[in-house]
Amino acid sequence: MRFGTCMLVLAAMATSLTACANSGASSIVDKAKDDKKLTIGIKIDQPGWGLKKPDGTYEGMDVDVARYIAKELGVPESGITFKEAQSANREPFIQQGQVDMVLATYSITDERKKKISFAGPYLVTGQDILVRADDTSITGEDSLKDKKVCGAQGSSSPKRLADKFGPDWESKNLTQQQGYGACLPLLQNKQVDAISTDATILAGFAKQLPGQFKLVGQPFSTEKYGVGLKMDDKAGRDAINNALDKMFKDGTWRKIVDANLGEFGKFFATPPPLERY
Amino acid sequence: MEAVVDELPVILHAFWLTVRLTVISGLIALAWGTVLAAMRVSPLPVLRAAAAIYVNVLRNTPLTLIIVFCGLGLGTVMDVQFSRDDLSVNNFWLSTIGLSAYTAAFVCEVIRSGVNTVPMGQAEAARSIGLTFLQTLRLVILPQAVRAVIAPLGSLLIALTKNTTVAAAIGVAEAALRMKNLFDAHGDAVIPLFLGFAAGFVVLTLPVGLLFGWLSRRLAVAR
Numbered sequence: 001m002r003f004g005t006c007m008l009v010l011a012a013m014a015t016s017l018t019a020c021a022n023s024g025a026s027s028i029v030d031k032a033k034d035d036k037k038l039t040i041g042i043k044i045d046q047p048g049w050g051l052k053k054p055d056g057t058y059e060g061m062d063v064d065v066a067r068y069i070a071k072e073l074g075v076p077e078s079g080i081t082f083k084e085a086q087s088a089n090r091e092p093f094i095q096q097g098q099v100d101m102v103l104a105t106y107s108i109t110d111e112r113k114k115k116i117s118f119a120g121p122y123l124v125t126g127q128d129i130l131v132r133a134d135d136t137s138i139t140g141e142d143s144l145k146d147k148k149v150c151g152a153q154g155s156s157s158p159k160r161l162a163d164k165f166g167p168d169w170e171s172k173n174l175t176q177q178q179g180y181g182a183c184l185p186l187l188q189n190k191q192v193d194a195i196s197t198d199a200t201i202l203a204g205f206a207k208q209l210p211g212q213f214k215l216v217g218q219p220f221s222t223e224k225y226g227v228g229l230k231m232d233d234k235a236g237r238d239a240i241n242n243a244l245d246k247m248f249k250d251g252t253w254r255k256i257v258d259a260n261l262g263e264f265g266k267f268f269a270t271p272p273p274l275e276r277y
Numbered sequence: 278m279e280a281v282v283d284e285l286p287v288i289l290h291a292f293w294l295t296v297r298l299t300v301i302s303g304l305i306a307l308a309w310g311t312v313l314a315a316m317r318v319s320p321l322p323v324l325r326a327a328a329a330i331y332v333n334v335l336r337n338t339p340l341t342l343i344i345v346f347c348g349l350g351l352g353t354v355m356d357v358q359f360s361r362d363d364l365s366v367n368n369f370w371l372s373t374i375g376l377s378a379y380t381a382a383f384v385c386e387v388i389r390s391g392v393n394t395v396p397m398g399q400a401e402a403a404r405s406i407g408l409t410f411l412q413t414l415r416l417v418i419l420p421q422a423v424r425a426v427i428a429p430l431g432s433l434l435i436a437l438t439k440n441t442t443v444a445a446a447i448g449v450a451e452a453a454l455r456m457k458n459l460f461d462a463h464g465d466a467v468i469p470l471f472l473g474f475a476a477g478f479v480v481l482t483l484p485v486g487l488l489f490g491w492l493s494r495r496l497a498v499a500r
Contacts, residue, residue, distance in 0.1 A: 088460040088467065115465070148364055153445065154457040172363040175448040176458070189353045192364075 028236035032073035041085030041099035048204025061260040062103040072243035102228035118226035119240035124272040126219025128199035147193040150183035157197035203264030280466035281473040291455035305377035310384025335382035347375035348447030372444035391422035431489025
């Protein structure tokens, strides 16, 4: 009997979570105009992208782009509430309306477009490899076959390598740490030979320890970072794309890239073409 | 639920690693914990003090800290390696060290409380027929003590089963780590996956509890 009640409660929880997924259809444009307030989902632990500093303020490329978009939509900086969006809960956050938009190293994929929509991209990157500055033996994806590689748990980058090289390689050569920051000491101490994920994320971490690491610079995938929005918000998509277009043209994009990625900014020469739909 | 069905091989593989971690750490912890308990009841003050310090330090340190120390401190900084060419073997044994060192502190205290259930007269009788301390412990005290604490040892084993998830902190691909990865791959099936993994742990721990409850009744010392 008690077990039955327990299962009922669990089932009720599951349905209530899905039930609120489709509420609220109004556009982000109206919300920005009426309330002068936006809640924006970002990463808070990704150097160069979205990082919460000890004093409680935020910095990074996603943060700067979010502020620019908010300004273009008529929301002052004081009206922005940043909220941590971890990789696994980005889609639910948008669907449930917990955030108005997400800029969290968020790759545009067809799979995700079934649940939410994307403005942008505002940057195109690819899975790349970070090695120790004196290592010349790793020149691209294929040279990882007999190297030790570090990746983050819950990231798709290690999975791509595991799928390519097989389960035996995964077991022997791949270690999955809690975030890419935890990979850096392993690379420094030669427990692993490489860290592999989006070049942008690698650049953000490597920038913190200048001179110790280098980027191989041979991306073997294409990741387009976009702004995640509600599925049906075409007006919002258009407005944000216009804001991004303006940011690309007035030189702000270049400034933001160089400010946040430092010496690695050179890997991102020009703004990507927007994909309006 | 289809995500759970699709990923069943991955999930079972992850739980197999959880089982291996539990069994191996459990056995080492049982052996090491028994030695510690023997030290804590020994006539030598130095041994008693050493074991008491060990137990109090390990028991009062968060397991995450111990595991991360094993991974970063032992593994990365002090370069303790169990296998030069297999990272998963390496992480497995590093986390096993942490898990068994931590659990042994609790095993020690459980067994010591078992020793206290054995009437003083037993030890006195053993000494009077000329048994040494180790003989007394091995032949008279421990057999009765352990039989008195089967049920709490079972609780420790259940706790250990769940504690193995902390090994994800240093990249051991057990259930918790695999679950995180599957969340990323199946963002729309977080709740079914979560329930699937929760059920997996129940399947592992429930029989352990029942088995140890039955054993404790069957092996209880009738006095």
